[in-house]
Amino acid sequence: MKPEKRLPPLVGRLWLLGSLALVLAPHLLRMPVGLALGCVVLVGWRLLRDLKGWELPSRSLSLLLTLGAFAAVLVTYKGGFNRDASVALLSLMLCLKLLELRTLRDGMVVVFLGYFLVITGFLYSQTIFTGIYMLAVVVALTTALVALNHPAGITARSKGYLRLAGGLLVQALPMMVVLFLLFPRVPGPLWSLPEGSSAKTGLSDDMNFGQVSDLAESEEVAFRVRFEGGVPAADRLYWRGPVLWFTDGRRWRGIAAKDPRALALGQAQYERSGEPIRYTVTLEPHGKRWVFALDLPARSPPAGGQVRGDFQMLSGQRIDELLQYPMSSYLEYHTGPLDADQAFLGLRLPDDINPKTRWLGEEWLASGLSDAEIVEQALARFETEPFFYTRQPPALLSDHPVDEFLFETRRGFCEHYAAAFVTLMRAADIPARVVTGYQGGELNPVGDYLIVRQSDAHAWAEVWLRDRGWVRVDPTAAIPPDRVEAARDSVRFTSTAPVVLTGVQNGWLEQALQQFRSGWDAVNHGWNQWVLGFNQRRQHDLLKRLGFGDVGWREMIAGLMALLAGTVAVVALYLFRPRQAGLDAAARLYAQFCGKLARRGLARRPNEGPLDFAVRAAEARPELRSEIEGITDAYARLRYGQADPAPWLPQLKQRVKRFRP
Numbered sequence: 329m330k331p332e333k334r335l336p337p338l339v340g341r342l343w344l345l346g347s348l349a350l351v352l353a354p355h356l357l358r359m360p361v362g363l364a365l366g367c368v369v370l371v372g373w374r375l376l377r378d379l380k381g382w383e384l385p386s387r388s389l390s391l392l393l394t395l396g397a398f399a400a401v402l403v404t405y406k407g408g409f410n411r412d413a414s415v416a417l418l419s420l421m422l423c424l425k426l427l428e429l430r431t432l433r434d435g436m437v438v439v440f441l442g443y444f445l446v447i448t449g450f451l452y453s454q455t456i457f458t459g460i461y462m463l464a465v466v467v468a469l470t471t472a473l474v475a476l477n478h479p480a481g482i483t484a485r486s487k488g489y490l491r492l493a494g495g496l497l498v499q500a501l502p503m504m505v506v507l508f509l510l511f512p513r514v515p516g517p518l519w520s521l522p523e524g525s526s527a528k529t530g531l532s533d534d535m536n537f538g539q540v541s542d543l544a545e546s547e548e549v550a551f552r553v554r555f556e557g558g559v560p561a562a563d564r565l566y567w568r569g570p571v572l573w574f575t576d577g578r579r580w581r582g583i584a585a586k587d588p589r590a591l592a593l594g595q596a597q598y599e600r601s602g603e604p605i606r607y608t609v610t611l612e613p614h615g616k617r618w619v620f621a622l623d624l625p626a627r628s629p630p631a632g633g634q635v636r637g638d639f640q641m642l643s644g645q646r647i648d649e650l651l652q653y654p655m656s657s658y659l660e661y662h663t664g665p666l667d668a669d670q671a672f673l674g675l676r677l678p679d680d681i682n683p684k685t686r687w688l689g690e691e692w693l694a695s696g697l698s699d700a701e702i703v704e705q706a707l708a709r710f711e712t713e714p715f716f717y718t719r720q721p722p723a724l725l726s727d728h729p730v731d732e733f734l735f736e737t738r739r740g741f742c743e744h745y746a747a748a749f750v751t752l753m754r755a756a757d758i759p760a761r762v763v764t765g766y767q768g769g770e771l772n773p774v775g776d777y778l779i780v781r782q783s784d785a786h787a788w789a790e791v792w793l794r795d796r797g798w799v800r801v802d803p804t805a806a807i808p809p810d811r812v813e814a815a816r817d818s819v820r821f822t823s824t825a826p827v828v829l830t831g832v833q834n835g836w837l838e839q840a841l842q843q844f845r846s847g848w849d850a851v852n853h854g855w856n857q858w859v860l861g862f863n864q865r866r867q868h869d870l871l872k873r874l875g876f877g878d879v880g881w882r883e884m885i886a887g888l889m890a891l892l893a894g895t896v897a898v899v900a901l902y903l904f905r906p907r908q909a910g911l912d913a914a915a916r917l918y919a920q921f922c923g924k925l926a927r928r929g930l931a932r933r934p935n936e937g938p939l940d941f942a943v944r945a946a947e948a949r950p951e952l953r954s955e956i957e958g959i960t961d962a963y964a965r966l967r968y969g970q971a972d973p974a975p976w977l978p979q980l981k982q983r984v985k986r987f988r989p
Contacts, residue, residue, distance in 0.1 A: 340476030347468035370423035405801040456855040489605035513864035546782035554777040564934030569765030575680030587621040600658040622657035663797030674759030682730040689755025745803040775850035914966040
């Protein structure tokens with residue numbers, strides 16, 4: 329019977345179903361319930377079929393189910409084949425293939441479809457945990473591949489199959505490393521498929537009351553920063569992001585990159601003083617063009633980006649993959665005279681909105697106070713009056729939300745204070761704008777870098793003062809600590825140390841948890857740096873250090889093909905070289921046994937089989953008959969009887985070792 333017509337052994341089919349369950353599990357959690365349930369039913373039915381011996385469905389029924397699954401995906405995803413729809417369809421087709429798994433050839437197809445589905449897991453996540461999990465799935469699939477092809481598929485030999493699969497993957501590691509380092513990198517991520525989903529970043533081009541407060545509990549990492557020198561004080565760690573100019577009284581929005589008014593902002597100009605702060609940012613992908621830096625950036629962002637006239641930094645392309653870029657900033661600066669366009673934008677307020685706030689700003693202006701004194705007056709109001717900083721502010725439902733916040737609720741998050749402060753300044757004829765980004769960060773003592781999380785998202789204000797230029801003013805920082813409801817928020821302006829649990833009884837536990845958390849994040853940071861961050865630029869730098877100069881992708885492909893051809897040639901020479909009898913373990917042991925007898929004058933003849941030789945040797949040395957027959961029996965079982973090597977090979981080894989003719 330031809331191999332492709334042979335039904336795969338049961339142990340191979342069970343390994344295959346188990347490995348497919350592992351590779352499908354993460355996708356099932358992302359799929360709609362109906363499609364996920366369909367996959368579970370198909371895999372479960374195949375398992376029961378293999379255990380109970382049920383008949384496989386007819387080809388017409390399989391075809392009908394396939395068409396139904398295709399239609400279900402179309403209806404569920406409304407006809408769009410984005411990333412999610414494509415992976416869901418592939419998962420369903422793989423499960424449907426189990427309905428017609430009749431031959432070894434079908435099993436091989438399912439295994440390689442499983443390998444392909446493993447790759448799709450990285451379209452959703454590229455964390456080190458995902459990498460470890462997918463490696464375990466690949467080991468399981470490879471074990472299934474071995475078990476399917478073993479002629480004596482026995483469940484008891486599963487450990488041997490697993491060991492063989494692991495050995496095969498270990499042998500593949502050198503080639504994997506070579507391909508990782510030398511395979512040409514394409515600009516942009518391989519997984520940037522249309523998803524129809526929102527950006528991952530916590531910030532936006534606009535700001536509504538309550539938007540930034542939604543991020544307060546998110547522990548997702550926004551970016552990590554490694555400083556060349558010491559870390560600046562926490563109250564100077566303002567990571568500049570989108571700058572918001574326009575308001576309708578409730579919503580604030582910035583100037584789009586393609587908006588003609590962005591050109592009217594001019595070029596970023598300022599007079600700096602002191603030495604710059606130098607650092608490297610590792611930015612998580614967020615689907616926008618923003619890149620972050622401390623005020624004020626002293627160099628342009630990567631990928632052909634720009635620093636606009638309002639000091640907002642934009643990359644040349646969307647940040648869809650991990651981005652690492654060196655940066656330097658000045659913390660002491662003077663932005664110079666006010667541009668006419670910025671003066672116009674910085675004073676605009678909607679008519680008939682928030683009249684009480686406008687009246688208060690106009691009253692300060694009419695009182696003869698200077699611009700700096702008006703700023704101090706506003707900050708003193710937040711400090712002395714019963715304003716509270718809370719992550720759960722009451723909803724502002726009136727048509728005049730800033731009035732409602734300043735004169736009624738007086739409870740809010742950073743965007744409430746920034747928006748109210750800028751509205752007051754503009755009403756007092758002081759150019760002002762809202763800046764969003766992140767403030768502070770948590771120092772990781774294990775990796776010696778700063779972690780900035782989504783919970784550090786922040787909004788503050790900038791005002792233009794005649795003798796100082798644009799000046800950062802953070803009205804949130806004016807709230808006294810006893811009126812800040814969250815402990816984390818009360819210390820974010822004064823420390824970069826992790827927030828610890830309160831109480832002596834929790835000291836050792838918190839210290840252990842914090843140490844583990846820092847260590848795990850350091851591992852993730854290393855993964856980001858050396859694996860996910862190994863982009864086209866770093867690959868070219870590596871090749872230059874190795875002496876290859878500026879190598880293009882064509883030369884890299886040609887070099888890889890030559891390397892692969894050479895590797896295949898070496899392996900072929902090894903596999904097809906003339907073999908002597910006894911290259912496998914059992915044959916080598918039997919050769920040692922024959923050698924011991926030959927040294928005593930009982931050499932095995934060239935045409936003499938093991939059993940005939942055993943008879944002749946036993947007749948010549950009857951005192952060794954039991955040992956000779958035992959060694960020969962063990963060797964014959966391993967060599968010709970396809971016995972399980974787990975018990976028999978160690979037995980043969982011990983017998984040969986103890987044999988003393």
